[in-house]
Amino acid sequence: MKKRLFNLILGLFICSVGITMTIQANIGYAPWDVFHAGLANLLNTTIGLASIVAGLLIVIIVSLFGEKLGVGTILNMVLIGLFIDIIRRFNIIPQADNFLISLIMLILGLFILSVGSYFYIGSGFGAGPRDNLMVVLRRKTGLPVGVSRVIVELAATLVGWRLGGQLGIGTLIAAFSIGFCIQTTFKVLNFNTTHVKHQTIKDTIDTLNDLRSAS
Helix, strand or coil, X not given: CHHHHHHXXXXXXXXXXXXXXXXXXXXXXXXXXXXXXXXXXXXXCCHHHHHHHHHHHHHHHHHHCCCCCCHHHHHHHHHHHHHHHHHHHCCCCCCCCCHHHHHHHHHHHHHHHHHXXXXXXXCCCCCCHHHHHHHHHHHHHCCCHHHHHHHHHHHHHHHHHHCCCCCXXXXXXXXXXXXXXHHHHXXXXXXXXXXXXXXXXXXXXXXXXXXXXXX
C-alpha cells in the first residue's frame, strides 16, 4: 500500500513536470492546456486552478459513463493543478527562447507526462479524470489507447479554442504525438491499462481498515 501510494504521488508530480514543460516550450499549449487556459481566462484564475475545476467537471462526466472513482482520481484532480502552479510560480522550468529548444521541451514534456501516467495508473488507485475519458472511449469503441487519447485531446483543443485558449504549432504537434508518446511508453514498459484492477475509494478504505485490524 505504501509503495502504491508513493507511485501515485510520484506519478502525479512527474505529470505536472511534463505538463509545465509543454507550457514553457512557448510554441502553443498542449490540447488540455488550451482548454485550461481558456477556462482560466473565463474564471480569471491560474491554469493550475482551472485544471482542478476542469478535473471536477470531467469526474462528473466519467461517473455518468459508469467509471468508478478512486483515491487516485481525486488526487489527480487536485494535486496536478497545485503542482503546476507551484512549478510555474517559482519558475523552476524556464521558458524556451528558440524554436529548437521549444520543440525539444515539448516532445520531452509529452514523454515525461506519459511516464507519469504509467506510475499513477499502475498504482491502481483509479485513473485520473482525463485518462478515464481515454479508458472510457477505449472500452466503448475498442480503439487502441493511442488513438483514443488523440480523439480526447482533439476534443479538448476544440473546446479550449472556443473558450479563448491559445493555439500554436505546439498544439498541433502535441495533439498528434501524445498518443504515440503514451503508446510507445506503455509498450516499452510492457503496460496495459486494461490489466490494472483499480480500487474504488470504498475499496481503499476497506483495505486500510483491514491492514489496521491486522496490525
